[in-house]
Amino acid sequence: MQLSRLSSALLHIHHTYTAGSFKPLYCLSASVFLLGGSPLALAQTDEATETPPSAMFDSIVVTTSADASAQGLPVAYEGGQVATGSRVGLLGNQDIMDTPFSTTAYTNEYIKNQQAHSVGDLLKKDPTVRVARGFGNFQEAYLMRGFVTNSDDTMFNGLYGILPRQYIATELFERVELQRGASAMLNGAAPSGGNAGGSINLLPKRAGNEPLRQLTLGYGAGDQGRVGIDVSDRFGQDDAVGVRFNAAYQDGDSAVDNESAKLGLAALGLDYRADKYRVSADFGWQDNKLDETRPNVTLSGVTAVPEAPKGDKNWAQPWSYSNEKDLFGTVRAEYDFQDNLTGYAAYGARKGEEENSLANLTVTNTDGTGSTYRFDNTREDKVQSAQLGLRGKLQLGNTQHNWTLAGDLYDQEEKGAYAFDYGNQLPTNLYRPTAHKDNSWTDTTAYGGNLSDPRLASETQLTSVALADTISLMDDKLKATFGVRHQNIETRSYDYSTQVKTSDYDDSEWTPSVGLVYQPNKDWSVYGNYIESLSKGSDKCW
Known part of the structure; x- marks a missing residue:
């Protein structure tokens, strides 16, 4: 982002509720920001290719949109690396100079320039994000402001839970x-x-105004080959119908000894635009396989952190692996009832399957001495996510109101099974690993369900309704946003083997928010907000 001035003074309040008793856990940090920006590029940008769209001789311009909105995506700044705005939840697309929340939208051009292969690869470049792994596995996790954002909680075009849970390849989003x-x-x-x-929030790819025919070949460290295709075109009167298809395949060894990965994916994006309505649909498939991937290291009882091993050293066991396969799709539509009243709806679903055999290393001496044990698990997910809402504009005297009323539904059914042989500790070393060829289960193994036939482990249902209004005053120099959401969280857990219900949680809470933006001129603005985070259980703020 090209910024002429940037300074910040913290006044941004974040408030986390723990559902159940809903006693507030105050995690206070943040910010009133003073933002200065370079003048925006005035040309409309095609979000699929980040280049200005072409106009037909009769002055009709097709503006494709990843989110099925009439305005299309916010244009990119000069240079094409980041956009001038992004989706801000139920408020829709907002210019960064007009919203009281801190946002950044990285474009597809930036993704390509960084040669990023996953969401984590890209966000490593953001100074406010640290990328980590999930608990004991190879799932991506993102640390922001001291809290973990799991890849489970990534949104696809505003819908939770639709994209693959552990690893999301960049070919799947714009x-x-x-x-x-x-x-x-x-x-x-x-x-x-x-x-x-x-x-x-990740946005799907769309057909641009110009046909796209792209073939990508790659070769990485170790022996990793990669091939991808990305094609799109528009059809019909005024090019109202858009089709975009991309697929990729990756296979081979990495730069780490004996480590290999295989990835296959395909995605299809469709969109149709008429005078009063817009419809888009996305369908995707991803199959990610990891073999003998270098696992996590845990320190136990050591007085100092051991020296890091060589970069190509691998202490994974030869039988360890992690496989994940996902099939998903979404449909989104908007309809203009009037010039100042638009209704929208979205629905998405995902079916995911995971299985792995893990052997994380615990180091107990600074010379690298440690042990590992076998831990297997299987998981199947069925997820549905939906939205329904109304957006409108209302002029009352010199005051303009941009309001939104929305309802959201998330439903997840998780099946799972596990087996871990903690009593059979296998000796090894961080620097001189021992490969234990025999990984047979012993009498000390603890089982939860049947690994080959996982049964219901948990159910989660989130429902909410929200209302927000942005009031514009003083010729749009001052904007005040007020909003509130009523959220219900319902979860149930079951014994992996007996299917007896072990927990049943059902509670709800109101979560308000207020934000102010003052913009004396187009080059800078000052803003602040109050907003809350909500979760069930006994989450801690430290």
């Missing part, structure tokens, strides 16, 4: 929209209870 801070009023509670420090 933009990465990063919103820092809590967002319960804007997006609703996150499925896994995260997003207190920030949220991530």
Whole structure:
């Protein structure tokens, strides 16, 4: 982003509720920001290619949109790396100079320039994000403002839980929209209870105004080959119908000894635009396989951190692996009842399957001595996510109101099974690993269900309704946003083997928000907000 001035003074309040008793856990941090920006590029940008669209001789211009909105995506700044705005939950697309929340939208051009292969690869470049792994596995996790945002809680075009849970390849999305801070009023509670420090929204690819025929070949360190195709075109009267298809395949070894990965994916994006309505649909498939991937290291009882091993050293066991396969799709539509009244609806679903055999290393001496044990698990997810809402504009005297009324639904059914042989500790070393070829289960193994036939482990249902209004005053120099969401969180857990219900949780809460933006001129603005994060259980703020 090209900025002429940027300074910040913290006054941004983040408030986390723990559902149940809903006693507030105050995690206070943040910010009144003074933002200065370079003048915006005035040309409309085609969000699929980040280049200005072409106009037909009769002055009709087709503006494609990843989110099925009439205005299309916010244009990119000069240079094409970041956009001038992004989706801000139920408020819709907002210019960064007009919203009281801290956001950044990375474009597809930036993704390509960084040669990023996943969401984590891209966000490593953001100074406010640190990328980590999930608990004991290879799932991506993102640390923002001291809190973890799990990849489970990533949104796809505003819908939770639709994209693959552990690893999301960049071929599946057009933009990465990063919103820092809590967002319960804007997006609703996150499925896994995260997003207190920030949220991530990924936008699907769309056909641009010009035909696209792209073939990508790659070769990486070790022996990793990659091939991808990306094609699109528009059809019909005024090019109203758009089709975009992209697929990729990756296979081979990495730069780490004996480590290999295989990835296959395909995605189809469709859109149709008429005078009063717009419809888009996205369908995707991803199959990600990891073999003998270098696992996490845990320190236990050591007085100092051991020296890091060589970069190509691998202490994974030869039988360890992690596989994930997902099939997903979404449909989104908008209809203009009047010039100042638009209704919208969206629905998405995902079916995911995971299985892995893990052997994380615990180091107990600074010379690298440690041990590992076998831990297997299987998981199947069925997720549905939906939205329904109305957006309108209302002029009352010199005051303009931009209001939104929305309802959200998230439903997840998780099946799972596990087996871990903690009593059979296998000796090894961080620097001189021992490969244990025999990984047979022993009498000390603890089982939860049947690994080959996982049964119902948990159910989660999130429902909410929200109302927000942005009031513009003083010739749009002052904007005040007020919003509130009523959120209900319902979860049930079951014994992996007996299917007896082990927990049943059902509670709800109101989460308000207020934000102010003052923009003396187009080059800078000062803003602040109050917003809350919401999760169930006994989450801690430290």
